[in-house]
Amino acid sequence: MAILEVRNLTHTYSGNSPFMNDAVKDVSFTVEKGEIIGIIGHTGSGKSTLVQHLNGLLKPTEGNVLFENEDIWENPKEIRKIRSKVGLVFQYPEYQLFEETVFKDISFGPRNMGLESEALENTVKEICGIVGVKPEFFEKSPFDLSGGEKRRVAIAGVMAMKPQVIVFDEPTAGLDPKGREDVMEIIRSYRKATNATVIIISHSMEDMAALADKVIVMNKGSLYMFGTAREVFSHSDELRKIGLNVPIVSQVFEALGLNNIPLTVDEAVEILKKRVGDNA
Amino acid sequence: MLKDITFGQYYDATSVVHKCDPRVKILLMIAFIVLIFVSQNMFSLAFACVSVIFVLLISRVPIKLFLKNLKAIWVVLAFTAVINLFYSNTGKVLVSFWIVEITTGGVYRAVFMALRIILLIFISSVLTYTTTPNSLTDGIESLLSPLKYIGLKNAVHIFAMMMTIALRFIPTLIEEAEKIMNAQKARGADLENGSLVERVKALIPILIPLLISSVRRAYELAEAMECRCYNGGVGKTRMKQLTLSVSDLYAIIFIAVFTCGIIGLNIIF
Ligand SMILES: Nc1ncnc2c1ncn2[C@@H]1O[C@H](COP(=O)(O)OP(=O)(O)OP(=O)(O)O)[C@@H](O)[C@H]1O
Ligand SMILES: [Mg+2]
Numbered sequence: 126m127a128i129l130e131v132r133n134l135t136h137t138y139s140g141n142s143p144f145m146n147d148a149v150k151d152v153s154f155t156v157e158k159g160e161i162i163g164i165i166g167h168t169g170s171g172k173s174t175l176v177q178h179l180n181g182l183l184k185p186t187e188g189n190v191l192f193e194n195e196d197i198w199e200n201p202k203e204i205r206k207i208r209s210k211v212g213l214v215f216q217y218p219e220y221q222l223f224e225e226t227v228f229k230d231i232s233f234g235p236r237n238m239g240l241e242s243e244a245l246e247n248t249v250k251e252i253c254g255i256v257g258v259k260p261e262f263f264e265k266s267p268f269d270l271s272g273g274e275k276r277r278v279a280i281a282g283v284m285a286m287k288p289q290v291i292v293f294d295e296p297t298a299g300l301d302p303k304g305r306e307d308v309m310e311i312i313r314s315y316r317k318a319t320n321a322t323v324i325i326i327s328h329s330m331e332d333m334a335a336l337a338d339k340v341i342v343m344n345k346g347s348l349y350m351f352g353t354a355r356e357v358f359s360h361s362d363e364l365r366k367i368g369l370n371v372p373i374v375s376q377v378f379e380a381l382g383l384n385n386i387p388l389t390v391d392e393a394v395e396i397l398k399k400r401v402g403d404n405a
Numbered sequence: 406m407l408k409d410i411t412f413g414q415y416y417d418a419t420s421v422v423h424k425c426d427p428r429v430k431i432l433l434m435i436a437f438i439v440l441i442f443v444s445q446n447m448f449s450l451a452f453a454c455v456s457v458i459f460v461l462l463i464s465r466v467p468i469k470l471f472l473k474n475l476k477a478i479w480v481v482l483a484f485t486a487v488i489n490l491f492y493s494n495t496g497k498v499l500v501s502f503w504i505v506e507i508t509t510g511g512v513y514r515a516v517f518m519a520l521r522i523i524l525l526i527f528i529s530s531v532l533t534y535t536t537t538p539n540s541l542t543d544g545i546e547s548l549l550s551p552l553k554y555i556g557l558k559n560a561v562h563i564f565a566m567m568m569t570i571a572l573r574f575i576p577t578l579i580e581e582a583e584k585i586m587n588a589q590k591a592r593g594a595d596l597e598n599g600s601l602v603e604r605v606k607a608l609i610p611i612l613i614p615l616l617i618s619s620v621r622r623a624y625e626l627a628e629a630m631e632c633r634c635y636n637g638g639v640g641k642t643r644m645k646q647l648t649l650s651v652s653d654l655y656a657i658i659f660i661a662v663f664t665c666g667i668i669g670l671n672i673i674f
Contacts, residue, residue, distance in 0.1 A: 182587050205595060213591040221588035223613040233610065237593030268617070282592060 127194070128322050129156040129179060129211070129290060134188035136174055147186070148174040150346040156290070156322060163333035163354070164326045166343030167368040172326045173216070175343065176292045179324070180211040192290075209238045212288030216295045218279035219272065227270070227278050228263040234286040252285045255318050256311045273304040277311065284315050291315065292324040297332065305329075309336065330372045334358060334388035342369070358388055416534040420465040423535045424652040427544025430532055433660050437528045440667045441521055449670035450520060456663050457524050466534045474530050475523060482519055489515040538572040547647055562638025570626070578619065585614045 136149040149171040156162055166172050177183040178190050181197050181204040189196050197207045212234075215221070224230035231249050240248060253260070258281055262270070267278055276296075284291065293312065297305040309332065316323055327333055333340055333354060340357040342350035344367045350357050358364070361371045361379060370376065374393045378386045387393040422430070437457070444450045461471060475482070495510030536544070546565035553561060586596065589610045596607050 177587070180591060182590060205593065208591055208593050215584070215588045215591065218588065220614055220618060221585060221592070221610075223610045233589075233594075234592040237595065286593060 126158050127155045128158040128192065130189075130191040130194070131155075131175075131178070132189045132191065134175070134178060134190065135186050136171075136178065136183060137186045138174075147346050149178075151188070152343075152346075152348045153188075154341060154348060154351050156324065159320055159322055160338045161316070161323045161325070161336055163337030163340045164324065164343060165328070165330070165333060165340060165369055166349075167345075170343040171346040172343050173294055176213065176294060176324065176326060179290070179292055180213045181205075181207045182213070209234075209286045210289050212283040212286055212291040214280055214283045214291065214293045214296060216298055218283070218296075219275035221282070222267040222275060222279055225266060226264050227258065227267050230267050230278060231258070231281050231285050234282055238286055248287065249285055252281050252287075255314050256281045256284060257307075257314075273300060273307060276300065276304070276308065280308070280311055287319065288321065289319075290322040290324065292326075294326045295328065296325065297327065297329065305332075312336075330358070330370055331374075331389070334372045334375075342367075354388060359386075414470075414530075414533055415537045416466045416470060418465040418535075420463060420535070421652045421655060422460065422464040422531060424650060425535075425656050426647055426649050426653050427536050427540045428547050428647060429649070429653045429656050430536060431541075431544050431548060433656055434528060434532045436660050436664065438525060440664060441524050441528070443671065444667050445671050446674045447517075448674050449667045450517065452666050452670055453524055453663075454520065456666070457527050460531055461527060464531050464535050466531070470534065471527050471530050474526055478522075478526060482522055485522060486515040486519045489518045539569060542568045542572065543643075543645075543647060559637045559639065562641070566638075574619075574622070577622075578615070581618060582611060582615055585611050 132153050134149055134152045135147055137147045152171075152175060164172050164176070174183065178185055181190075184198060189198070191197070192207060192210060197204065222230050224233065228249060231252065232245055235245055235248050252258075253263075256277055258278060262274070262278075267275060270278065280293075280296070291312075296308050296312070300308065312323060312325070313336075315321060325332075325336065337354050339352060340350070340354050341348060342357060342364070349367060350360065350363070358371045358375060361375070364370055371379070372388055374390055375386050375388055378393065378396075385396055387396055425433075441450075441453050444453050461468065490507055490511045491505055493510040493514045494506060494508055496508045496513070498506050498508050499512070500507040533541075542565050545568070546561060549561045549564070590596065594607060594610055596604070596611075599607065
């Protein structure tokens with residue numbers, strides 16, 4: 126079942142010069158329940174603008190966004206309700222931390238949804254379990270944590286609303302390899318625990334290949350490609366033309382002139398093992 | 406929403422006023438303000454009106470923009486007018502109820518005061534519309550430079566630097582505030598509804614991150630400045646020297662005529 130549907134979405138930022146192009150132009154796609162969707166695109170291609178429509182932070186200049194077949198702008202007064210159904214984790218979410226303690230900060234979202242006392246506490250604890258925020262952190266100030274830990278707490282702050290769809294805008298930006306792997310792991314465990322639909326904007330083709338069921342390619346505000354990761358990454362020349370690329374392993378296999386091109390290291394290992402096995 | 410806040414509202418155009426030296430413009434604006442207050446009768450104020458309108462026109466800034474500035478202070482304007490309406494009891498009585506009387510003198514006074522304020526707003530807007538924030542601070546620094554000789558050696562430079570940095574970071578802070586607002590809205594924060602107390606409370610999740618990031622930015626900026634050997638104003642030279650030009654001469658002649666006009670009309674009538 127389609128959980129999210131974007132129909133002919135166009136967004137023009139107001140206030141800028143009249144010659145400015147639309148940040149998002151006539152984009153349509155459908156997201157099925159439980160899918161992991163990756164969004165890639167050159168910087169300025171409108172990815173962040175696009176995802177801010179999914180939870181009603183931006184209103185389409187033209188077109189519609191449908192959540193479970195209902196236009197989210199049907200009743201503009203109720204737009205705040207969609208925010209707990211479609212969670213959005215911004216780039217560098219740690220800059221949104223503000224409470225005295227980690228626990229209070231993670232409670233902010235669910236409290237805004239009207240959760241109180243025990244229900245609130247249980248929800249926060251459950252999420253902390255899923256994302257790996259240890260109880261000894263609960264009473265610490267979020268500002269005393271390391272960069273990676275802050276990111277973890279900030280992501281937990283959005284997950285604590287238990288959204289059915291969760292959108293991440295470059296969740297691994299500015300982290301070291303271990304930090305990146307941790308964030309990916311958080312996303313995987315949230316999904317396992319809640320069966321949520323996940324949408325990720327990323328500049329890492331490797332992450333996309335490893336994680337995404339389907340990939341949306343944005344170029345200059347328009348939807349350039351939309352398909353399974355394998356389909357999208359089979360168009361390596363087109364991707365390179367718009368400033369993107371395929372995962373490094375795929376590039377290696379391509380450069381070697383092989384025709385069975387893997388997307389991830391694991392796949393590559395499988396293929397190579399088989400070849401070595403054949404030759405031996 | 407936040408984007409509507411304009412500051413250092415420079416309007417790019419080519420005009421005599423734009424070309425004037427910021428120092429001259431600042432001094433002339435001060436002269437204008439003093440003279441608008443000095444004008445005591447209808448005739449001198451009418452002359453001031455004509456002169457201000459002349460300046461607005463040659464600045465080539467759309468009149469719409471000046472009117473926009475008035476909108477921001479109409480409450481002050483209305484308040485002043487109403488207070489003055491009751492203040493005077495000279496002239497013919499127009500309306501009278503209970504112990505209050507509105508006289509022709511009162512009406513005259515109300516219009517007079519309101520007009521003065523409008524002229525003040527217009528003339529100071531000319532300065533901000535035709536001068537970039539940077540050249541404004543340069544001008545202020547240059548004008549305050551005599552203070553160096555009374556022991557405030559570095560203070561003038563530091564003051565000007567502080568102003569420049571503040572102006573430079575206003576757009577950055579607005580952008581940042583908008584990002585944080587969006588992030589908190591995504592967590593269900595309600596910024597639009599609720600009582601006054603609730604709305605003030607709703608600002609906390611925005612102000613705290615904003616404050617923290619400003620402090621962080623300040624440290625980063627200070628470090629970057631030190632890396633580039635910034636040590637205050639000592640021995641610093643300017644890339645763009647302020648120099649006087651023909652436009653400035655015109656401006657000075659204009660203000661001289663204006664001064665004579667106002668004072669003359671004040672004396673004659
Ligand atoms: N608040 C805004 N006001 C005006 N224009 C904006 C605003 N935000 C983004 N834009 C413009 O819209 C276009 C798309 O920006 P957007 O942030 O969606 O791109 P992006 O794909 O997320 O880029 P990046 O990979 O750098 O994050 C850009 O040209 C940008 O300048
Ligand atoms: Mg972006």
